[in-house]
Amino acid sequence: MRCYWDEEDVWFYFEVDTEGWVIRQVELEGPELTPIAAASLDEWQQAHDAGRLDEYDSRFGITAELPVSEWEGHNPEQLTFEEFEEVWGPARRRIAxxxx
Known part of the structure; x- marks a missing residue:
């Protein structure tokens, strides 16, 4: 899914699991859609376990900490897996x- 936060001019793209937890998240900022985050929950957990969480967070960002069922004030647009991948791949490569 994706949603737009106009106060910051940021598009948020989310891949969620069946329980609504965000497992991958991309943030694109401004009219150029500059990637500012491309985080994976699995990688975040691995970085946490390895004691490298600060390094991971500063480079890739973090995923949302609440399941989507608990979000308020968002009207996300549903995306297919392929549509998410079209955003994830380039954003992730650019940040990496x-x-x-």
């Missing part, structure tokens, strides 16, 4: 290629 930036110097840390």
């Amino acid at each position: 290629s930036q110097p840390s």
Whole structure:
């Protein structure tokens, strides 16, 4: 799914599991849709377990901490898996290629 936050001019893209937890999240900012986050819950957990959470957060960001069923004031647009992947792949590559 995706939703737009006009106060910050940011598009949020989410992949959620069957229980509504965000497992991957992308944030694109401004008219150029510059990737500012491309986080994976699995990777976040691995970084946490390895003691490298600060490094992961500063580079890739974090996923939403509440399941979507608890969000208020959002009217997300549903996306297919393929539509999410079309955003995830380029955003992730761009963030991963930036110097840390």
